[in-house]
Amino acid sequence: MEKLINELQAKIVDLLNLPDVKPQDIEPDEQLVGGRLGIDSIDVLEMVIMIEKDYGVKIDSRELGVKVFASLKTMAEHIHPNVSGQTN
Amino acid sequence: MRIHIIGMGIVTALGSGRRSIREAFLENRSGIGPLSLFSTASHHPLPVGAATIQGGADNFPRTHRLALMAAEQAMANVSAAPDAVVMGVTTGGLSSSEKLLKDQVSDPDMYCRHATGSVAEEVSRIYKCRGPALTVSTACSSGAAALKLALEMLRSGRARRVLAGGADSLCRLTYHGFNALQLIDPDGARPLDANRRGMSVGEGAALLLLAANEPDGAQAEILGAGLSCDAYHPAAPHPEGAGALRAMRAALDDAGLRPSDIDYVNLHGTGTKDNDVAEARALSVLFGSAMPLLSSVKGASGHSLAAAGAIEAVMSAICISEGVIPANTGCRTPDPALELTPVMAPVRKQVDTVLSNSFGFGGNNASLVLGSPDGQLTPQKQAGTGSLRVIGHACITGAGRTRATMDAVANGKTCQGVLDTGEIAAKLSQAAVRRLKRFPRLALALARDVCESAADDPTPEAVFMGTGWGALSETSDFLERLFETDEQFPSPTDFVGSVHNAAAGQIAMQFDARGANLTMTGGDYSFEQALLSAELMAGDCRDGLLVVGADEHHEKLSPLFDDSVAKTKAGPADGGGALYLNKRGHARAPYIRSLLFESCRKDMDVRSVCRSAIDTLPAIDERYGIVLAGLPAACRTMAERQLKALLEMSGYKGAVVDYRKHTGEFASASAVAVAMAVNLLINGQIPASFCIGAPKALGSKGVLVVGLGNCITAIEVMNP
Numbered sequence: 001m002e003k004l005i006n007e008l009q010a011k012i013v014d015l016l017n018l019p020d021v022k023p024q025d026i027e028p029d030e031q032l033v034g035g036r037l038g039i040d041s042i043d044v045l046e047m048v049i050m051i052e053k054d055y056g057v058k059i060d061s062r063e064l065g066v067k068v069f070a071s072l073k074t075m076a077e078h079i080h081p082n083v084s085g086q087t088n
Numbered sequence: 089m090r091i092h093i094i095g096m097g098i099v100t101a102l103g104s105g106r107r108s109i110r111e112a113f114l115e116n117r118s119g120i121g122p123l124s125l126f127s128t129a130s131h132h133p134l135p136v137g138a139a140t141i142q143g144g145a146d147n148f149p150r151t152h153r154l155a156l157m158a159a160e161q162a163m164a165n166v167s168a169a170p171d172a173v174v175m176g177v178t179t180g181g182l183s184s185s186e187k188l189l190k191d192q193v194s195d196p197d198m199y200c201r202h203a204t205g206s207v208a209e210e211v212s213r214i215y216k217c218r219g220p221a222l223t224v225s226t227a228c229s230s231g232a233a234a235l236k237l238a239l240e241m242l243r244s245g246r247a248r249r250v251l252a253g254g255a256d257s258l259c260r261l262t263y264h265g266f267n268a269l270q271l272i273d274p275d276g277a278r279p280l281d282a283n284r285r286g287m288s289v290g291e292g293a294a295l296l297l298l299a300a301n302e303p304d305g306a307q308a309e310i311l312g313a314g315l316s317c318d319a320y321h322p323a324a325p326h327p328e329g330a331g332a333l334r335a336m337r338a339a340l341d342d343a344g345l346r347p348s349d350i351d352y353v354n355l356h357g358t359g360t361k362d363n364d365v366a367e368a369r370a371l372s373v374l375f376g377s378a379m380p381l382l383s384s385v386k387g388a389s390g391h392s393l394a395a396a397g398a399i400e401a402v403m404s405a406i407c408i409s410e411g412v413i414p415a416n417t418g419c420r421t422p423d424p425a426l427e428l429t430p431v432m433a434p435v436r437k438q439v440d441t442v443l444s445n446s447f448g449f450g451g452n453n454a455s456l457v458l459g460s461p462d463g464q465l466t467p468q469k470q471a472g473t474g475s476l477r478v479i480g481h482a483c484i485t486g487a488g489r490t491r492a493t494m495d496a497v498a499n500g501k502t503c504q505g506v507l508d509t510g511e512i513a514a515k516l517s518q519a520a521v522r523r524l525k526r527f528p529r530l531a532l533a534l535a536r537d538v539c540e541s542a543a544d545d546p547t548p549e550a551v552f553m554g555t556g557w558g559a560l561s562e563t564s565d566f567l568e569r570l571f572e573t574d575e576q577f578p579s580p581t582d583f584v585g586s587v588h589n590a591a592a593g594q595i596a597m598q599f600d601a602r603g604a605n606l607t608m609t610g611g612d613y614s615f616e617q618a619l620l621s622a623e624l625m626a627g628d629c630r631d632g633l634l635v636v637g638a639d640e641h642h643e644k645l646s647p648l649f650d651d652s653v654a655k656t657k658a659g660p661a662d663g664g665g666a667l668y669l670n671k672r673g674h675a676r677a678p679y680i681r682s683l684l685f686e687s688c689r690k691d692m693d694v695r696s697v698c699r700s701a702i703d704t705l706p707a708i709d710e711r712y713g714i715v716l717a718g719l720p721a722a723c724r725t726m727a728e729r730q731l732k733a734l735l736e737m738s739g740y741k742g743a744v745v746d747y748r749k750h751t752g753e754f755a756s757a758s759a760v761a762v763a764m765a766v767n768l769l770i771n772g773q774i775p776a777s778f779c780i781g782a783p784k785a786l787g788s789k790g791v792l793v794v795g796l797g798n799c800i801t802a803i804e805v806m807n808p
Binding site: 016017018019020038040041042043045046048049052053060062 | 268269270321322323324361518519522523573576577578579580581584
């Protein structure tokens with residue numbers, strides 16, 4: 001799980017081009033959307049596509065999205081049982 | 089003055105022509121069905137509103153064909169040419185060019201109708217219009233915004249008859265783009281329904297022949313129109329519908345009406361969760377408990393993007409002329425949270441006034457008020473624009489920002505080139521530009537620089553953007569990833585950024601500019617169109633107006649789309665220019681005025697077009713100390729003939745600068761030229777590099793910026 005969180009930290013910073021944020025700066029429990037990182041609804045959709053593309057996990061409703069993207073930890077928890085360890 | 093609709097044409101998924109639409113309304117029919125226009129590799133085809141195209145022009149892109157069908161209906165009983173054409177278009181020839189790009193076709197000729205502006209130009213050519221063919225690209229409000237500009241052209245006396253409307257066709261970019269944003273309802277759009285999940289993308293066209301004071305046989309009147317910008321988010325509406333409310337209030341003010349005068353509201357009503365909430369909240373503030381009858385037609389027709397505002401204007405006119413109110417098709421259980429009761433079945437009823445809403449990406453909002461031509465309401469509004477004062481100017485070229493560009497030019501050096509993207513964004517907040525590629529960065533940097541140069545003025549209220557080609561990087565990246573991933577993983581960020589008005593929306597957000605926000609896409613004359621639209625809208629503005637022209641060079645797409653880039657022997661170039669304008673105060677500031685905007689097509693006689701231009705312009709030799717002339721490489725031979733004829737006929741002997749030799753070839757080079765013109769006037773001196781011999785004083789004379797080629801345009805910058 002920690003490995004997945006580290007991986008997601010790097011992917012998010014790169015994907016969303018977050019200025020002055022290092023991957024490890026994103027705390028596993030901190031609020032991901034609408035918080036200090038400036039992540040908004042368009043970023044969420046970009047992450048939805050990344051998760052589907054890289055982990056094969058679909059998030060196709062806003063209600064599910066709100067739960068999944070609450071924090072890095074919730075993201076990892078949602079991805080983890082669906083991927084049995086393999087990522088690309 | 090009253091603005092009558094004396095001809096109208098409509099093509100939608102519900103049918104073509106007024107009679108089909110009326111029948112569809114009465115039958116409460118839907119035209120939405122599964123996509124069959126192109127195959128979708130990754131999923132079941134989603135419901136769309138596809139139109140049936142008839143008639144010739146088979147080799148034209150779909151948007152053009154839709155527009156020509158609508159134009160034919162609108163002009164059926166009219167032989168005189170309109171004085172101007174104004175159209176809202178966002179997709180242009182994209183349905184054809186995205187396929188060509190996928191197939192890696194590299195012949196620029198194949199992309200000759202890619203430009204959004206080419207739709208209005210084609211309509212203008214067929215109906216022999218000699219005046220401007222303007223194109224508004226403000227996403228889903230384009231068609232309504234085009235009608236607002238047409239209205240102001242008529243009110244200002246610049247035209248007696250204007251053919252105005254909008255057109256857009258289904259294409260992969262919008263279909264997959266809205267799907268990537270999770271804004272498409274897999275069961276088809278159900279606006280205002282408790283279970284709604286989004287829109288259905290549609291297509292179509294509508295054109296209205298608008299005339300000043302021609303009540304005979306008029307189907308309806310346009311009583312007023314209002315524009316606003318949310319200045320809130322690139323794609324999501326303001327949650328309280330604050331921008332929507334401002335647009336509706338502006339339209340009512342413009343029409344001289346109160347909310348209680350409205351009989352029916354034709355909703356924007358896309359069926360997305362957020363849109364319907366925002367619109368409902370705005371309506372509740374505007375109308376309180378006295379809510380008029382209301383419905384959205386988008387559950388029947390689909391959302392035809394740039395065409396929607398014009399299509400729904402024609403539908404509103406049909407409501408008035410036929411006495412029928414369409415049902416809110418698709419909605420079964422109205423969402424109690426919206427506290428709105430839409431019309432659930434068609435109603436036969438006399439309708440005298442309609443408020444029609446169109447809102448779009450970039451927070452661009454437009455509302456129209458239409459009325460019965462027999463109505464007793466007398467529109468009060470008169471056009472009122474004086475000259476606009478130039479409070480600030482800025483530009484970016486290959487040489488750098490404003491000062492570096494002006495220094496290069498004064499020293500006889502070129503400013504052609506492509507400035508590093510990092511350098512362009514150097515003074516911008518990195519958080520604000522993290523999702524933005526080259527074109528919106530150029531636009532934001534220009535807006536920032538021009539506001540800095542007008543430091544003592546309040547923040548701008550309205551934004552007028554001109555761009556020949558818009559966000560090429562975002563468009564290219566979106567399509568590339570779409571094709572690479574077999575249509576599975578297109579980027580939502582690139583889709584939102586690819587719309588032509590995304591940059592102007594960013595400017596509005598940065599500067600909290602909540603007034604009119606227009607993006608004009610007219611090829612090499614886009615900046616001229618933006619300035620003209622600023623002049624037309626100035627009567628609706630109290631504070632500053634930003635006029636920005638910019639284009640990015642894109643290694644792959646620029647030479648395919650822009651014939652001047654393909655033809656030039658000089659290297660790549662891009663950049664743009666910006667002005668900060670105000671109506672009042674600043675008595676010592678220079679003023680600027682659009683003097684001329686005429687079409688000059690291959691089938692016209694160059695000398696007679698030039699003769700008419702000279703007749704319109706003031707005495708060039710007496711009034712101007714220098715002429716900056718734009719001769720696009722794509723039509724250089726014709727432009728040289730035009731320039732020669734204009735100089736001969738006017739007897740002008742002063743300095744003439746062929747400015748594209750300095751700036752390089754890009755569509756909004758004229759924006760740089762206008763910034764140069766302002767700079768020349770402020771310095772009061774023509775540098776030696778612009779005239780033979782020593783620098784020369786301008787004295788009391790002004791600067792004339794002339795655009796040549798497929799149009800002849802003239803802008804003057806004068807000292808007071």
